[in-house]
Each structure stands twice: as C-alpha cells, then as structure tokens.
Amino acid sequence: MYAQMVKSEGMKSRDEMSPEELAFQDRIDRGEKIEPKEWMPEGYRKTLIRQIGQHAHSEIVGQLPEGNWITRAPTLERKAILLAKVQDEAGHGLYLYSAAETLGVSRDDLMEKLHSGAMKYSSIFNYPTLNWADMGAVGWLVDGAAIMNQVPLQRTSYGPYSRAMIRICKEESFHQRQGYAIMMKMAAGTPAQKEMAQDALNRFWYPSLMMFGPSDAESVHSAQSMAWKIKINTNDELRQKFVDQTVPQAHYLGLSIPDENLRWNEEKGGYDFSEPDWSEFFEVIKGNGPCNRERLGARVKAWDDGEWFREGLYAHAEKAAHRRMAATTAAE
Amino acid sequence: MNKTTEQDVSNPVEDAFVADAALAPAFFAWLCRMGDNALILGHRVSEWCGHAPALEEDIAMANTALDLIGHTQMWLGLAGEVEDKGRDADALAYLRDALQFRNLLLCELPNGDMGLTLMRQFLFDARHHLMLEWLTRSASPRVAEIAAKAVKEASYHLERSSDLVVRLGDGTEESHRRMQAAVEQLWPYVDEMFVTDAVDDAMAAAEIAPRPCDLRKEWDETVRSVFAEATLDVPGAVGFAQTGGNLGRHTEHLGYILAEMQFLQRAYPGASW
Amino acid sequence: MSRKEWPLWEVFIRGQHGLNHRHVGSLHAPDAEMAIHHARDVYTRRKEGVSIWVVKSNDITASSPSEKGPLFDPAETKAYRHPTFFDIPDEVGHM
Numbered sequence: 278m279y280a281q282m283v284k285s286e287g288m289k290s291r292d293e294m295s296p297e298e299l300a301f302q303d304r305i306d307r308g309e310k311i312e313p314k315e316w317m318p319e320g321y322r323k324t325l326i327r328q329i330g331q332h333a334h335s336e337i338v339g340q341l342p343e344g345n346w347i348t349r350a351p352t353l354e355r356k357a358i359l360l361a362k363v364q365d366e367a368g369h370g371l372y373l374y375s376a377a378e379t380l381g382v383s384r385d386d387l388m389e390k391l392h393s394g395a396m397k398y399s400s401i402f403n404y405p406t407l408n409w410a411d412m413g414a415v416g417w418l419v420d421g422a423a424i425m426n427q428v429p430l431q432r433t434s435y436g437p438y439s440r441a442m443i444r445i446c447k448e449e450s451f452h453q454r455q456g457y458a459i460m461m462k463m464a465a466g467t468p469a470q471k472e473m474a475q476d477a478l479n480r481f482w483y484p485s486l487m488m489f490g491p492s493d494a495e496s497v498h499s500a501q502s503m504a505w506k507i508k509i510n511t512n513d514e515l516r517q518k519f520v521d522q523t524v525p526q527a528h529y530l531g532l533s534i535p536d537e538n539l540r541w542n543e544e545k546g547g548y549d550f551s552e553p554d555w556s557e558f559f560e561v562i563k564g565n566g567p568c569n570r571e572r573l574g575a576r577v578k579a580w581d582d583g584e585w586f587r588e589g590l591y592a593h594a595e596k597a598a599h600r601r602m603a604a605t606t607a608a609e
Numbered sequence: 610m611n612k613t614t615e616q617d618v619s620n621p622v623e624d625a626f627v628a629d630a631a632l633a634p635a636f637f638a639w640l641c642r643m644g645d646n647a648l649i650l651g652h653r654v655s656e657w658c659g660h661a662p663a664l665e666e667d668i669a670m671a672n673t674a675l676d677l678i679g680h681t682q683m684w685l686g687l688a689g690e691v692e693d694k695g696r697d698a699d700a701l702a703y704l705r706d707a708l709q710f711r712n713l714l715l716c717e718l719p720n721g722d723m724g725l726t727l728m729r730q731f732l733f734d735a736r737h738h739l740m741l742e743w744l745t746r747s748a749s750p751r752v753a754e755i756a757a758k759a760v761k762e763a764s765y766h767l768e769r770s771s772d773l774v775v776r777l778g779d780g781t782e783e784s785h786r787r788m789q790a791a792v793e794q795l796w797p798y799v800d801e802m803f804v805t806d807a808v809d810d811a812m813a814a815a816e817i818a819p820r821p822c823d824l825r826k827e828w829d830e831t832v833r834s835v836f837a838e839a840t841l842d843v844p845g846a847v848g849f850a851q852t853g854g855n856l857g858r859h860t861e862h863l864g865y866i867l868a869e870m871q872f873l874q875r876a877y878p879g880a881s882w
Numbered sequence: 883m884s885r886k887e888w889p890l891w892e893v894f895i896r897g898q899h900g901l902n903h904r905h906v907g908s909l910h911a912p913d914a915e916m917a918i919h920h921a922r923d924v925y926t927r928r929k930e931g932v933s934i935w936v937v938k939s940n941d942i943t944a945s946s947p948s949e950k951g952p953l954f955d956p957a958e959t960k961a962y963r964h965p966t967f968f969d970i971p972d973e974v975g976h977m
Contacts (some may be wrong), residue, residue, distance in 0.1 A: 315947040340659035340667075347655050348866075350881040351873040352699045353648075356655075357678045361927075363658050364671035368924055371664045375908040378890060384910060385887045409873055409882070443909070448928070459882075467880050575660065583662020586723045586777070589784025591886045593776040594912035621917060663888070665909055665920040672923050776912075 279335035279399045279423055281490040281561070283328040285320070285498035285505075305506050308421065310436040313379040321505055322380050322417040325435055327396070329377040334391045334398035336370035338572050342406045358455055359412060365452070369445045392577045395425055400558060403566030404484050407477075409471070412462045414477035415573060416456015418485040418523065424453060425519050426489075429509035438507070464530040471531075478527065479499060479535045483553040489516040491555055521547045624751040627691055635811035635872060637692045638711060639818060642808075642855060644666050644684030645712035648702055650733060651677030651719055652866055659851070662723055669769065673730070676762040683755045703874035708857040715798040717854075717863045721791070724777060724784070728791035731770035735831045736802045738767045739824045748816035771835045778839025790840055800850035803828070831841075890939040893924075895931035904961040907967050914938075 291299065298318055304311065311317055343363050348358035374384045389394040401419055406412070427449070428485045463474035489512040493499040502508035510518075525533050538551045560566065627631060661667035685698035692790040695706075715733060720726045741763050746755030777784040805822040812818040836843050853859065873882070888910040894903035911917035917936040925931070945953055960974050961967050970977050 312947065314944065337659070337664065344659040347658055348652060348869050349872050351703070351880075352861075353678055353682050353702055354699075355882055357675055360655055360658060360671055360675055360678070364668055364675070364927070367664050367667045368670070368927070371668070371909060371924060372907055374664070375890075378908070383887055432738070441907075446673070462882060466882075467877065469877055470880055579662065581658040582722065583666075585781070585783045585787065586662040586666075587888065588886060588915070589777045589780030590773075590912040591780075592887060593780040594916070596779065597913065616921075663910065665911065666922060668927075669920065669923040672927070772915070772919070776916075 279426070279488075280328045280331040280338075281397070281399060281488070283324065283331060283502070283508075285324045285501040288497050288501040288504065294521060300539055302504070305504075306383070307480045309434075310439060312436045313436050321502070321507075322597050324378050324442070324502060325438065326377055328381050328502075329373055329380075329438055329441075330387045330390070330396055332380070332397060333370045333377060334396060335386065335402065336366045337421075338391075338398045338402045338576060340366045340370075341572050341575055342402055342568070343412060344402070345406050345410065346412050349409070350412075354373050356460075357413075362452055362455060363414070365448050368448070368590045369441075372441040372444055373438075376435075376441040379437045388580060392580060394564070394573070397489060397562065400561040400566065401484050401488050402572055403561050403569045404480065405568050407480070408473040410460065410473035410477035411481070413459030413463055413474065414481040416452050416454075416483050417460050417526070418456075418478075419488070420449060420452040420456060421523060422485050422488045422515075422519050424449060425522075426510075432506070432509065434506035442495070460530055460532075464532055474530070475532050478532050482535050483557075485549075486516055486520070486553045487517070487555075487561075489513075491558070507598035517547050520550050560567055622750045622754060623747055624825070626749045626815065627687070628693075632811065632815060633691055633693070635808045636815075637688055637815070639776075639807045639812050640684050640688035641709075643814065644681050644698070644701070644710040645710050646716050646733075646737075647677040647680035647684060649682060649863070649866060650711040650716040650730075651675075651815050652870060653716065653718075654726070654730070656720055656724065657726065673766055673769075676759075676766070680755075680759050680762075683758070687751055687752060687755065696869055697791060699874075703871045705778075707867055710854075710857060710859065710863060710867070712854050712859075712863075713798070713801055714851055714854045714860055715795065715801065717847045717860055717866060718795070721794075722787060724787035725791040725794065726790060727770055727773050727777070728795055730775060731774045731835070732795060732799060732802075732832070734763060734767040735828050735835075736821075736824060738763045739827055740819065740821075743819045743824070747793070747818060749864045752817055754873055771831075774835055774841070778841045785840065788839065792836075793844060796844040797849070798849050800847060801852040801854060804852055804855060806855060848878040891921075891936045892939050892942060893917075893921040894935040895921070895925055896933040896935070897931055898929075901918050902935065906930070908939060911936075 289298065293303075294302065297316060301311075301316065301321075311321075340363050343359060343366075344550045347356065347360050347363065350359050374387060377387060378384055391398065401422075406415065424446070427442055427446055429444055431439055433439045433442065460474055460477075463470045463477075465471075466474075471544070493511065493512045499508060499511065502559065503511075524534060524539065534550075536551045538549065540549045541547075580609060581607075621627075626636060627638070651674045654670055654677065657670045658667065658674070661670055669811070681702065682698050685701045689696045689698060689701055715729060715735075718725075718729060738760070741756045741760035744752055746761055747753040747756060774788065778788045779785070803821045803825045805820045809820050813820045833843060851860075873880075889912075890908055891911055891914075892908050893906050895906050896903045909917065909920050909924055911920045914936055918934055921934045921936055926934070957963075
C-alpha cells in the first residue's frame with residue numbers, strides 16, 4: 278500500500294525451519310506480538326525494516342502533493358484543516374520511523390536511503406495535484422486506499438509497528454472524511470467546481486488502484502509476509518474491497534468512475550473493473566512518474582538545507598552539557 | 610476548534626465598543642492590523658510544511674502556523690462585525706488587495722533559511738506576546754476574550770523561538786553566522802512594530818489597546834537578554850527604518866502572497882468551498 | 883553527511899484524568915528540554931496530555947526477553963491475590 282512490492286526473504290516450509298524459527302512461527306500463529314529485543318529471524322527483521330521504512334517515507338513524501346495547496350486553500354477553515362492533515366502525515370512518518378528504529382536501524386540512515394533512491398515510497402505521491410478538488414480526491418481515494426491496508430495492520434505481529442498503526446488509524450479517521458467533504462462541496466458547486474471534481478477523480482482513480490500493488494496471488498514474498506503477519510490481505514483482496522466501497526460513494530457525488538468496464542457482478546458480490554496500466558506503474562516506481570524528480574528533490578533539499586540547523590542544535594546541546602558538568606565539578 | 614469559535618460568535622459577550630460608530634473606522638483598522646499580521650505570518654510559516662530540517666521541527670512549525678490562522682479567524686471575524694458591512698473573516702482575508710492590508714512588513718518577508726524564519730518569528734513573538742498580555746486587560750471584552758485565548762499560544766511561540774535563537778546563536782560557527790546575518794537583515798523592519806499613529810491613539814484613548822511605542826522598552830529588554838545568551842550582537846540604531854505596512858504600503862512580496870492565497874476566491878467569485 | 887544524529891527519547895504523557903504517565907512513543911531531540919518541546923508538539927496535538935516526561939532511550943534498562951518465564955510465570959500460580967479467588971455468600975452483600 279504505502280509499502281508496495283516489499284521484498285520478503287525466502288519462504289521456508291516447516292521442515293526447513295530451525296527449532297528457533299519453528300518456535301517463532303508458532304508464537305506468531307498463536308497471535309503473540311513480537312517485541313524489539315526478542316529473537317527473530319534475520320529475514321523477518323530485514324523485511325520489516327524495508328516495509329516500515331517505505332511506509333514512513335511515503336508519509337513524509339506524501340506531505341508534498343497536499344502541501345502544494347496549503348497556501349492556496351480557498352478559505353481560512355480549509356487552510357487550517359489541510360495544514361493539520363499534512364502535519365499529521367509528518368507525525369505518522371515520525372511514529373513509523375520510530376517503529377523501524379526499534380529494529381536497530383537509525384532514522385538518519387533510513388533518510389539517506391530514501392535520498393539515494395535505495396528505498397522507495399508509494400507510487401501515488403509521484404502524481405501532481407492540479408486543482409483544489411485534488412485535495413478532496415487525495416483524502417477520499419488515497420487515504421481511503423491507505424486505510425484499507427492500515428486497519429488490518431493494527432493486528433500485525435510486530436508490537437511497535439502494530440502500536441504505530443493503532444495510533445495512526447485513530448488520527449487518520451478524519452482524513453478521509455475531510456477529503457470526501459471537499460468532494461461533496463465541489464460536486465454540488467458551480468459547473469467549474471464540478472468539472473474540477475470529475476477531473477480529480479479521473480486522474481486519481483487508476484493511480485489509487487495501483488497503490489495496492491500488482492496482483493500478488495502467486496508471489497512468494499507475499500506468502501512469507503503473510504505467514505509472518507506483516508501483511509494481512511492480498512493486494513487483489515484489498516483492491517476489490519476498495520472498488521466496492523468507493524463506487525457507490527462516487528455515485529452519491531454524481532461523478533462517474535473513468536472505467537467503461539465497471540459493472541456490478543452479482544455472482545461474486547462485487548464490481549468487475551479494469552486493471553490499471555501496470556507498465557505505467559513500473560515506470561513510476563523506476564523514477565519516471567510525472568513528479569518523481571520534484572518530490573525526491575524537495576526532500577533532499579529540505580534535508581541538505583537543514584544540516585547546519587540540526588548540527589547547530591546538536592552542538593549547543595553538547596556545549597550546554599559540558600558547561601553544566603563543569604559547573605557541578607567546580608561546586609564540589 | 611472552529612466549532613468553539615462559531616459558538617462564541619453566535620453568542621458573544623456584551624461589548625459596547627463593537628457598535629460604536631464613531632470608533633468604528635479606527636477599531637476596524639486596528640483589528641485588521643492584528644488579523645493581517647497573524648494571517649500573513651501564518652502563511653509564511655505554513656510554507657515550511659513538508660520542507661523543515663527535521664520531522665519534529667516540521668510538526669512544530671505547522672502548530673505555529675495553525676495557531677496564527679486561528680488568531681486570524683478571531684481578529685478578522687471581529688473586524689467584520691465592527692465594520693458592519695457584511696464581510697466575514699474570509700471576505701476580509703481573500704477579497705482585499707494589498708493596499709487594504711495592514712500587516713507589518715516583517716511578516717511578509719520571504720522565509721529565507723530556518724535562521725531567518727526563526728529570527729523573524731522571535732522578533733515578532735517578543736512584541737506579539739507583550740501586546741496580547743496587555744490586551745487580556747483591554748476595556749473591550751471581545752478583544753480581551755480573543756487575547757486570552759491567543760496569549761497562551763503566543764507565549765509558547767516566544768518560548769520556542771527565543772530558545773531556538775539562543776541555541777543556534779550559540780551552536781556552531783555556521784549557525785552563529787547565519788543567526789547574526791538574520792538579525793542584520795531583519796533589523797530595518799523592527800522599528801515598524803512600534804510605530805504609533807492616530808489609529809493607535811484612538812485605541813489607547815478608549816483603553817482598548819496599548820500604544821505600540823509603549824511596548825518598546827520591554828521588547829528591547831527581552832531581545833537584549835536573549836541575544837546576550839545567544840552571543841548575538843544587537844545592531845545599532847537603523848538610519849532608515851522600513852515602514853508603511855500599517856498604511857497599506859508594502860514590500861513587493863505581499864502582492865505575490867495574495868496572488869497565491871486569493872487565487873481560488875478571485876478566479877471563481879461567489880463559489881462555496 | 884552528518885553522523886551526529888539527535889538522540890532518541892521515549893515520551894510519557896499523563897492525560898487529563900489523573901492516570902499514570904503512559905508511554906506514547908518516541909522522537910529525536912538534541913537534549914531533554916527540546917525533547918519536551920518536541921513531545922508537546924508531536925504527541926499532544928489532540929489535547930492528549932497535561933504532563934510530559936522524556937527519557938533518553940539509551941537510559942532505559944529493560945527486562946531481558948529470555949527471562950520472561952522466570953520473571954512473570956510465578957505470578958500465574960498465585961490466584962489468591964485476586965478477589966474472585968474468595969467465595970463470599972451473597973447474603974453478606976457487596977465486599
């Protein structure tokens with residue numbers, strides 16, 4: 278989702294597992310939480326770092342497309358709501374980096390891996406936000422898709438990740454609703470506003486479907502991650518659930534989903550729909566999406582420009598500590 | 610948060626000043642000064658969202674911006690009532706042009722680096738906090754009520770910005786150099802914060818607000834003690850102070866801020882968002 | 883690239899209702915005072931708290947996971963510490 282196509286270390290059958298690995302798998306199967314200093318297979322640790330790190334990166338890169346409209350929000354109230362929401366995303370990034378840090382990796386290392394391109398973030402944030410209705414569409418569709426994945430992840434096997442997801446889900450509950458509220462205003466507004474709303478839906482529909490990642494029915498990585506309970510549902514399950522939930526919401530708005538093949542399928546009790554263009558998805562992942570360079574460039578610039586600031590504060594803290602120590606020694 | 614504001618507006622405390630027609634022009638202008646400072650500085654601070662040097666700082670800056678947007682809603686909301694021409698806070702924020710804006714030039718200056726942003730914030734906060742503290746005892750109950758809410762936030766802003774000025778001034782050679790450069794760059798805009806004109810005299814005569822020039826001494830003391838701790842030099846008197854915001858004479862920057870901020874309201878008049 | 887990462891702090895917050903401080907998460911800050919400021923900005927955005935503690939993560943001593951059995955299992959056999967262990971006749975009333 279926010280973590281797409283996370284590579285998991287090879288799946289092992291029970292006969293191939295060491296006694297430690299067997300005991301570990303049994304704990305997960307019993308629904309026990311794994312906590313930071315406990316024994317865990319190296320593959321579990323590495324996969325989690327990749328997944329949580331990617332999720333965290335997505336939160337902070339995800340600030341940018343919406344941040345693009347904070348200074349142009351049309352009313353003071355909308356401005357405050359949008360700013361609070363984008364701020365929450367920074368907070369969610371922070372919670373997730375903290376969860377990753379319990380696995381023995383530092384936040385600065387993760388940042389550097391994002392900046393060098395060694396780690397990825399969700400493809401969705403490489404699409405531009407072109408009109409105000411995009412603030413609605415991002416909340417409604419992008420957060421809607423993210424929530425589909427995050428709600429089950431509250432039950433994930435790794436304690437710190439699970440606790441971060443619980444906090445995030447609690448805070449996110451307003452995000453999707455504020456997005457839909459913007460869409461309602463726009464869809465019921467002037468013809469120009471309605472046009473913006475439809476345009477936003479047209480542009481964000483397929484990228485939102487891509488957020489779940491390509492079909493993983495056959496994927497070994499997914500099977501291992503599901504056995505470890507760091508992935509709870511398959512990509513296709515979640516995508517179907519998302520479409521089934523979203524289509525009636527679009528109808529309520531009087532907007533049409535940009536898919537001629539969209540039909541209710543009585544037999545499966547869900548909609549049939551067109552797959553997104555997966556070649557586009559792979560291009561975006563590779564760095565060729567419409568905004569990849571701007572997004573990563575903005576993060577790198579913020580980090581590089583901020584180095585003197587971080588170091589200045591660090592240096593002062595060290596000096597102040599030395600001064601305190603010297604004062605105590607002198608007093609004695 | 611907005612819910613509370615709405616309730617307060619629908620059920621305001623008694624305040625004879627609000628309907629005082631003779632006082633209205635000065636009172637309105639003064640309220641616009643308060644509201645526009647918060648609006649324009651809040652706009653600038655919000656530009657950092659997603660671009661700050663550390664996640665914790667990103668979140669802290671957004672909090673400051675959110676507080677200032679909240680202040681804007683209260684001050685401009687009351688300005689609209691005093692003016693009594695059917696304009697609410699949004700109409701005042703989004704449908705006035707630069708000539709009608711009354712904010713300090715300091716607030717509209719571009720962010721520069723974090724050093725400049727934080728120095729601007731500190732110089733502003735030191736005055737803002739003094740102003741709001743005074744206003745909690747304003748003869749106007751509505752003004753006092755807004756100030757009582759805003760002063761808690763402004764006092765945290767001052768605590769934060771003065772702390773960061775001290776830390777960065779004392780930090781590394783580079784951080785010290787940048788902070789001192791920020792002081793030099795911003796110092797010509799300091800005097801404007803204490804310019805006192807007929808509007809201020811009218812507010813002071815009604816005991817609604819202090820004369821800004823009367824806040825200067827205490828402001829100087831705060832700045833001096835913070836700069837001393839930060840090992841920063843206080844610049845000497847400015848030969849030629851940059852002023853004019855109070856009267857609607859701004860820097861070139863404000864036009865661009867408004868072009869961006871007001872774009873949707875201007876391009877789609879009358880639409881509801 | 884800077885290798886001087888701000889240290890990690892654990893944040894504990896006491897909510898409105900007088901319960902104990904509770905661990906809510908962590909953050910990075912150059913020192914304790916800034917950690918308090920950051921904690922206020924990061925973890926009390928929704929009026930979650932009235933008091934904040936911060937502790938450097940490195941200063942926390944944790945029980946070892948391998949000792950889980952010896953540390954916690956013995957409590958299992960002491961059911962008499964719980965009120966439901968004792969049958970009190972209904973006629974006695976609430977106790």
